[in-house]
Amino acid sequence: MNTALKELLYKMADDQLILGHRNSEWTGMGPLLEEDIAFSSMAQDKIGQGLALYTLLQTLGESDPDTVAFTRNANQFHNCILVELPNQEYDFSLIRHFLFDSAEALRFEYLSHSSYEPLAQLARKIRGELRYHTLHANTWMKQLGSATEESIARLQNALEVALPYALGIFEASPYETELIDKKIFIGEAALKEKWVSKIESVINQTQLHLPDWKTLTPVYGGRIGKHSEHLQPLLDEMSEVFRIDPAAEW
Amino acid sequence: MYGGGNTFEGIKTDSLAQEDPGMLAAFEARIERGEKIEPSDWMPQLYRKQLIRMIEQHAHSEIIGALPEGTWITRAPGFKRKMALMAKVQDEVGHAQLLYSAAETLGKSREQMIDDLINGKSKYSNIFNYPTFTWADCCFISWLVDAGAIVNQLANAKGSYGPYCRALDRICAEESFHLKYGHHCVIYLASGTAKQRQMFQEALNRWWPPMMHFFGPSDKISAHTEVLMRWKVKMGTNDEMRNQFLDMYVPKIWELGFTIPDPNLKKNESGKWEYTEPDWEEFKRVINGDGPCNKERLEVRRVAEARGQWVREALKTPKTSYVTPLA
Numbered sequence: 205m206n207t208a209l210k211e212l213l214y215k216m217a218d219d220q221l222i223l224g225h226r227n228s229e230w231t232g233m234g235p236l237l238e239e240d241i242a243f244s245s246m247a248q249d250k251i252g253q254g255l256a257l258y259t260l261l262q263t264l265g266e267s268d269p270d271t272v273a274f275t276r277n278a279n280q281f282h283n284c285i286l287v288e289l290p291n292q293e294y295d296f297s298l299i300r301h302f303l304f305d306s307a308e309a310l311r312f313e314y315l316s317h318s319s320y321e322p323l324a325q326l327a328r329k330i331r332g333e334l335r336y337h338t339l340h341a342n343t344w345m346k347q348l349g350s351a352t353e354e355s356i357a358r359l360q361n362a363l364e365v366a367l368p369y370a371l372g373i374f375e376a377s378p379y380e381t382e383l384i385d386k387k388i389f390i391g392e393a394a395l396k397e398k399w400v401s402k403i404e405s406v407i408n409q410t411q412l413h414l415p416d417w418k419t420l421t422p423v424y425g426g427r428i429g430k431h432s433e434h435l436q437p438l439l440d441e442m443s444e445v446f447r448i449d450p451a452a453e454w
Numbered sequence: 455m456y457g458g459g460n461t462f463e464g465i466k467t468d469s470l471a472q473e474d475p476g477m478l479a480a481f482e483a484r485i486e487r488g489e490k491i492e493p494s495d496w497m498p499q500l501y502r503k504q505l506i507r508m509i510e511q512h513a514h515s516e517i518i519g520a521l522p523e524g525t526w527i528t529r530a531p532g533f534k535r536k537m538a539l540m541a542k543v544q545d546e547v548g549h550a551q552l553l554y555s556a557a558e559t560l561g562k563s564r565e566q567m568i569d570d571l572i573n574g575k576s577k578y579s580n581i582f583n584y585p586t587f588t589w590a591d592c593c594f595i596s597w598l599v600d601a602g603a604i605v606n607q608l609a610n611a612k613g614s615y616g617p618y619c620r621a622l623d624r625i626c627a628e629e630s631f632h633l634k635y636g637h638h639c640v641i642y643l644a645s646g647t648a649k650q651r652q653m654f655q656e657a658l659n660r661w662w663p664p665m666m667h668f669f670g671p672s673d674k675i676s677a678h679t680e681v682l683m684r685w686k687v688k689m690g691t692n693d694e695m696r697n698q699f700l701d702m703y704v705p706k707i708w709e710l711g712f713t714i715p716d717p718n719l720k721k722n723e724s725g726k727w728e729y730t731e732p733d734w735e736e737f738k739r740v741i742n743g744d745g746p747c748n749k750e751r752l753e754v755r756r757v758a759e760a761r762g763q764w765v766r767e768a769l770k771t772p773k774t775s776y777v778t779p780l781a
Contacts, residue, residue: 225528229527231520231527231540231544231547232521232543234762235761235762235765236766237517237547237554241547244543244547248537252537254533294761294762347769354767354768355764358764442528442529444529445526446532448531448649449649452647453642454532454589
């Protein structure tokens with residue numbers, strides 16, 4: 205069971221850490237002060253969630269969270285590729301935030317009933333934080349997705365770019381059956397199905413439109429350590445100070 | 455962090471002659487009694503103008519000040535530091551939001567203020583025109599620049615304009631956490647490896663001159679601001695603020711075993727700190743635009759504003775009216 209559980213925890217922890225890192229890059233750069241502050245809050249939540257998940261992994265025999273987060277190379281990370289892509293313009297960052305956090309809100313909702321009690325407990329806390337993330341994302345999607353010609357066109361374009369990567373969130377793990385059988389997690393396929401209807405319900409309230417899901421090819425690879433060229437530079441930057449002396453206390 | 459308040463130009467009091475003498479006397483009497491002036495109260499034009507200028511500079515300093523530290527969020531060593539630094543810099547941006555709102559009560563919009571910032575018309579705290587080369591530079595700011603800010607802000611919180619004082623009360627409460635965070639970071643560098651100690655000593659050497667500049671030109675050469683002191687816009691002289699900072703923090707720096715790069719720094723028998731006079735020519739040069747990072751700081755701000763333009767437009771003129779959040 206441990207191998208399957210660890211794989212699940214690692215991919216979730218890595219997702220949170222990497223997207224938290226990307227969100228934090230908006231600090232001082234937001235399109236308005238209020239959004240600067242909002243992305244910073246979400247970054248803090250995500251990094252905190254990553255830390256909590258790495259801490260859970262430590263109880264299962266893995267190294268301490270700092271070592272795990274700050275010393276692995278890209279091919280040892282299990283995050284989906286969506287979260288490692290550069291922020292680009294605010295349109296892409298918002299769309300990614302909407303697509304990813306919609307999935308996470310559902311994921312942690314299901315995990316709050318996990319048979320692995322430490323994860324269920326943690327999921328109940330994370331679920332509460334994610335409620336605000338989806339509230340934020342949906343509010344902005346509805347506002348910008350129905351405002352000016354430019355805002356609608358930008359969001360539409362970003363949506364089309366991001367969707368194949370978003371499908372990569374649900375890349376199946378080799379342990380799906382075991383996780384489902386042991387009632388640890390409902391599995392990526394079931395999660396994806398719920399996510400699709402959630403995404404549709406929000407997009408339908410805007411002037412944006414979703415392409416036919418069947419025409420989209422998911423971008424997989426992240427969960428098995430095959431990443432875009434963007435992850436390693438992010439990790440190099442993240443560990444720049446830590447690597448000066450990994451034994452030092454900072 | 456803090457800006458403004460120390461870069462007043464000479465005040466021309468000619469406009470006071472045009473004010474209603476009875477109203478002016480009543481206004482000054484209120485301040486003398488320690489009352490707060492509120493946005494809808496009568497105030498002389500000069501008071502309004504100087505307050506806008508000071509609060510606006512302060513707000514600008516918060517968002518510009520978020521840049522030299524913000525650049526270290528992605529590089530902060532370890533979860534603990536990363537999360538604390540994110541929260542700290544977020545606070546600074548929040549302070550900007552609060553301060554722009556306080557300044558707006560005096561009749562200048564946030565948009566106008568930000569335009570004036572990126573057009574170079576408004577100033578911000580000079581110290582943020584210097585670069586943060588290493589993690590230790592970032593720690594210097596978190597501890598000592600924030601410490602300097604608290605010295606200024608605690609004084610200004612006792613000023614006369616209600617909205618600014620209330621904003622400062624909240625800001626000071628948050629800054630006291632920043633100070634603890636910054637001090638904690640420096641303690642770890644001080645008690646860490648030889649390399650870590652060296653990093654902070656080098657940062658201290660780089661940042662000491664701008665830190666001495668931080669409180670503004672010496673009283674001997676600074677502009678006459680008596681009327682602003684009387685109106686409780688400016689709450690202490692630059693030298694008084696600098697002396698208070700030295701008194702509180704030099705012993706703490708020495709306690710950690712670091713050397714301050716000024717051989718003349720000492721406390722004299724009357725309790726005042728003596729130091730080598732900072733290079734005020736450099737201060738003037740940097741504040742007028744010719745510092746190591748002035749262009750970069752404003753360019754970053756300009757780019758952020760330009761990239762966010764479409765978002766702000768989409769908020770102003772939505773085709774549909776506001777929609778209720780979904781969840």
